[in-house]
Amino acid sequence: MTDTLTITRPDDWHLHLRDGAMLASVLPDTARQFGRAIVMPNLKPPVTTVAQAAAYRERILAVVPEGTSFEPLMTLYLTNNTPPDEIRRAKDSGFVHAVKLYPAGATTNSDAGVSDLAKCYKTLEVMQELGMPFLVHGEVTDPAIDIFDREAVFIERVMQPLRRDMPELKVVFEHITTKEAAQYVATAEGPIAATITAHHLLYNRNEIFKGGIRPHYYCLPILKREEHRLALVQAAVSGSDRFFLGTDSAPHPKGLKEHACGCAGCYTALHAMELYAQAFEDAGALDQLEAFASFNGPAFYNLPRNQGFVTLKRQSWTIPAELPMGEATIVPLNGGETINWQLIAQ
Numbered sequence: 001m002t003d004t005l006t007i008t009r010p011d012d013w014h015l016h017l018r019d020g021a022m023l024a025s026v027l028p029d030t031a032r033q034f035g036r037a038i039v040m041p042n043l044k045p046p047v048t049t050v051a052q053a054a055a056y057r058e059r060i061l062a063v064v065p066e067g068t069s070f071e072p073l074m075t076l077y078l079t080n081n082t083p084p085d086e087i088r089r090a091k092d093s094g095f096v097h098a099v100k101l102y103p104a105g106a107t108t109n110s111d112a113g114v115s116d117l118a119k120c121y122k123t124l125e126v127m128q129e130l131g132m133p134f135l136v137h138g139e140v141t142d143p144a145i146d147i148f149d150r151e152a153v154f155i156e157r158v159m160q161p162l163r164r165d166m167p168e169l170k171v172v173f174e175h176i177t178t179k180e181a182a183q184y185v186a187t188a189e190g191p192i193a194a195t196i197t198a199h200h201l202l203y204n205r206n207e208i209f210k211g212g213i214r215p216h217y218y219c220l221p222i223l224k225r226e227e228h229r230l231a232l233v234q235a236a237v238s239g240s241d242r243f244f245l246g247t248d249s250a251p252h253p254k255g256l257k258e259h260a261c262g263c264a265g266c267y268t269a270l271h272a273m274e275l276y277a278q279a280f281e282d283a284g285a286l287d288q289l290e291a292f293a294s295f296n297g298p299a300f301y302n303l304p305r306n307q308g309f310v311t312l313k314r315q316s317w318t319i320p321a322e323l324p325m326g327e328a329t330i331v332p333l334n335g336g337e338t339i340n341w342q343l344i345a346q
């Protein structure tokens with residue numbers, strides 16, 4: 001039995017850091033575990049220009065704890081009106097690494113998102129030409145489609161037509177949750193990859209309703225049936241370099257999670273690598289964790305691997321039930337439960 005696992009310092013390829021006091025509170029958790037993170041642009045208002053991304057990047061760097069090296073990889077939020085030139089400016093900036101698609105209304109802070117991808121084709125063509133990755137929240141917003149089917153239907157209605165029209169566009173299918181998405185990404189032609197969260201590797205949808213309604217397990221895309229969880233685990237441990245780590249850690253104040261209309265998102269930045277280690281160990285595949293967490297992402301984004309290392313030790317500890325974050329309180333995923341692994345930063 002492996003009790004200690006030292007791996008190249010990992011990166012988080014899908015992260016929500018928010019802004020202001022919340023940013024200052026959550027950033028140290030990520031910076032302790034990860035060398036870099038792809039920072040989601042769904043602020044209010046969203047980060048739609050390179051100038052806004054530059055200012056946001058400065059606000060992030062200002063709260064990186066002293067003695068810690070952490071590099072935020074910035075993204076732009078695509079709107080119906082993003083001009084093709086903004087993509088050229090993004091590429092030239094050196095710090096904007098991707099552009100994000102939020103179908104309008106699909107998830108938290110997506111109201112300014114894209115209503116019809118056809119409106120964005122000129123801009124997408126420039127992304128294809130420049131090799132700028134397109135990060136996709138892959139759910140249709142058609143209210144007639146069942147919430148558990150929105151990702152699978154997105155593949156047919158949006159992903160396949162888009163990739164037929166733009167075969168060289170680099171696409172990351174973000175936070176995949178279904179066997180359909182896992183199979184599509186594993187087998188499709190052309191440059192495509194997917195991020196997978198720890199919570200979708202560990203849990204199926206029963207978790208949301210165990211003994212009552214449990215809002216801290218509510219995220220989008222919503223947890224699915226066990227057969228889908230098993231397909232995601234298989235993809236993550238398969239050795240395919242198309243799958244990599246993206247926590248989708250998405251902090252919301254406790255009061256807005258425990259609410260009549262609670263927000264979607266799980267906070268996992270505190271204990272992300274521990275959760276992934278548990279999922280990989282359960283699958284008997286701890287030896288695949290380093291490629292998933294530290295190699296496949298940089299390869300897809302054309303970035304070097306991190307230099308340092310982190311160590312995971314088999315050592316039980318109790319996840320705090322609540323995290324005081326300035327004025328707000330955040331309930332981490334699995335708060336109050338014990339976990340078998342502990343990350344020792346080096």
Ligand SMILES: NC(=O)N[C@@H](CC(=O)O)C(=O)O
Pocket residue numbers: 016042107108109137218219220221248250251264265266
């Ligand atoms: N994943 C979530 O449930 N929520 C994310 C948005 C997103 O990634 O879709 C958030 O910003 O809160």
Ligand SMILES: [Zn+2]
Pocket residue numbers: 107137174175220221
């Ligand atoms: Zn999303």
Ligand SMILES: [Zn+2]
Pocket residue numbers: 014015016040248250
């Ligand atoms: Zn997200």
